[in-house]
Amino acid sequence: APLTASPSAFKVDEPLTPKEAVTTYNNFYEFGVNKEDPSQNAGAFKPTPWSVKVEGMVGKPKEFGLDELMKMQLEERTYRLRCVEGWSMVIPWIGFPLSALLDQVEPLGSAKYVAFETVVRPEEMPGQSGFFQPLSWPYIEGLRLDEARHPLTILAVGLYGETLPNQNGAPIRLVVPWKYGFKSIKSIVKISLVEKQPETTWKNANAREYGFYSNVNPAVDHPRWSQATEQRIGEGGFFGAARRPTLPFNGYADQVASLYSGMDLKANY
Amino acid sequence: MVGIPTLPRRYHSASIWALYGIGLCPAVWYFYLAATGGLGFNPVKEFEHLLGIWALRFIIATLAITPLRDLLGVNWIRYRRALGLLAFYYVLMHFTVYALLDLRLDLGAVGGDIAKRPYITIGFACLLLLIPLAVTSNNWSIRKLQQGWNRLHKLIYLIAAGGAFHYVLAVKSVTFVPFIHVALIALLIAYRPLRRPILSWKRGKPKMAQATR
Numbered sequence A: 001a002p003l004t005a006s007p008s009a010f011k012v013d014e015p016l017t018p019k020e021a022v023t024t025y026n027n028f029y030e031f032g033v034n035k036e037d038p039s040q041n042a043g044a045f046k047p048t049p050w051s052v053k054v055e056g057m058v059g060k061p062k063e064f065g066l067d068e069l070m071k072m073q074l075e076e077r078t079y080r081l082r083c084v085e086g087w088s089m090v091i092p093w094i095g096f097p098l099s100a101l102l103d104q105v106e107p108l109g110s111a112k113y114v115a116f117e118t119v120v121r122p123e124e125m126p127g128q129s130g131f132f133q134p135l136s137w138p139y140i141e142g143l144r145l146d147e148a149r150h151p152l153t154i155l156a157v158g159l160y161g162e163t164l165p166n167q168n169g170a171p172i173r174l175v176v177p178w179k180y181g182f183k184s185i186k187s188i189v190k191i192s193l194v195e196k197q198p199e200t201t202w203k204n205a206n207a208r209e210y211g212f213y214s215n216v217n218p219a220v221d222h223p224r225w226s227q228a229t230e231q232r233i234g235e236g237g238f239f240g241a242a243r244r245p246t247l248p249f250n251g252y253a254d255q256v257a258s259l260y261s262g263m264d265l266k267a268n269y
Numbered sequence B: 001m002v003g004i005p006t007l008p009r010r011y012h013s014a015s016i017w018a019l020y021g022i023g024l025c026p027a028v029w030y031f032y033l034a035a036t037g038g039l040g041f042n043p044v045k046e047f048e049h050l051l052g053i054w055a056l057r058f059i060i061a062t063l064a065i066t067p068l069r070d071l072l073g074v075n076w077i078r079y080r081r082a083l084g085l086l087a088f089y090y091v092l093m094h095f096t097v098y099a100l101l102d103l104r105l106d107l108g109a110v111g112g113d114i115a116k117r118p119y120i121t122i123g124f125a126c127l128l129l130l131i132p133l134a135v136t137s138n139n140w141s142i143r144k145l146q147q148g149w150n151r152l153h154k155l156i157y158l159i160a161a162g163g164a165f166h167y168v169l170a171v172k173s174v175t176f177v178p179f180i181h182v183a184l185i186a187l188l189i190a191y192r193p194l195r196r197p198i199l200s201w202k203r204g205k206p207k208m209a210q211a212t213r
Helices: A019-024 A037-041 A066-070 A098-105 A145-149 A201-205 A253-260 B009-035 B043-072 B077-102 B107-116 B118-135 B139-145 B147-153 B155-170 B176-204
Strands: A006-011 A051-056 A062-065 A075-082 A087-097 A113-118 A140-144 A154-159 A173-175 A188-194 A229-232 A243-245
Touching: A019 A087, A051 A098, A062 A066, A062 A098, A066 A154, A075 A154, A075 A173, A087 A098, A098 A145, A098 A154, A098 A188, A113 A145, A140 A145, A145 A253, B009 B043, B009 B077, B043 B077, B043 B155, B043 B176, B077 B107, B077 B118, B107 B118, B118 B147, B118 B155, B139 B147, B147 B155, B155 B176
Parallel strands: A006 A075, A051 A188, A087 A229
Antiparallel strands: A051 A062, A075 A087, A087 A154, A113 A140, A113 A188, A154 A173, A229 A243
8 A cells, every 4th residue: 555754864875676676576484485485475464453562671561553653753764775695675665763663662771682573474474384494483583772773773664655565574574774684574573672682583593694783794704605795686687787895784884883883793793 | 117118219319319408498498587587686696596406406317317227127327428418517507607697707706705615615616526527428438438437427426415515505594495406316325325235135026027128
């Protein structure tokens, strides 16, 4: 459904990735591991009714209904998305800062991290049933509280002027543009404020390859492939596909590098 | 033992040429799809991966010839050279697409990958090891090398294991498709040491109608 949002200053000045690419080239293992699986298998998923529980170390725990979330001050944010696999897109998201939601629940001083959880519905998500399970469910992710409160971090409810397609994480997902895409957890049902660094799905699957931070960093290679360059999806076609250099923090270093001052980014990958 | 009709001898050589033609169809078809926008939004990667998977399939088919003959009495040995060479062609195309279309002939990046990334090191080693096998896949070499030819071509087991390992290391998580390819290669390699006992056990049993030898 069409969605209106106010323009925002957070707008990458690069050509948008075609909507068809954004909605058919997806990693969403709950619907299958191939890029075309989510768009082909997400038809039976029901993004409404929906609610998101926000709990843990907060003054006012609350369950937000989807209507309430859609009434937040929605903005259009055009961000780069860099997948850990070495490809990237530019996507016009619609959403609101995660901090706006966190403010409403009043995190306690003891809260240091935010943990997120995706819905589990094997009957609607074919990747969650069957003999071969690529990951363990629910998909879980996490951020440090200051990362979660950063103005670039949003909860997205739409893209390209419409509500989120199921394959892109309907009805509500996280978007953290300076981290590899898998940090931007989809179809969120629970957000918890916690004291200790939460577990995360890909780190649990392979801690050597996927760290908690997973900031986009061309200088720190994935153990099995280089992160120095990326393929912008939808550019160049078959014969002219040229890889472009990957930027530190996915081009958002000016805004976010200070979050990590003094940290060894090689050790905290 | 099984009712596969035998092909008259006069069609043998035509059927081998047909196999080369059919075997190259996936590469031609996927190339056509990639060039015309039919392979999705990352066609180079997709094409590269499909070529690699087909290379493994031809390796599997090559390794399956002997157990098929031993266990089912189907003698397709005449197709084994074509299957092996097709595997080599697909590995070569897989590497070419990676170097040419994916890395745009950035030889520094290719060299860096081969040196630093175990799965690419293994894959490249398999490509190199396949070269002597491909070069000696002809009757003249078999005559010339005699027993040496058999020893040399045992390298296919190492190459098959390397190819399977390369595949497992390259994917983010081992799902059904990688599993099935790797399992078949493991099974076909594991069959080799079991071959002698199986054959002598079969010989010990009452004679059964065998397909042509």
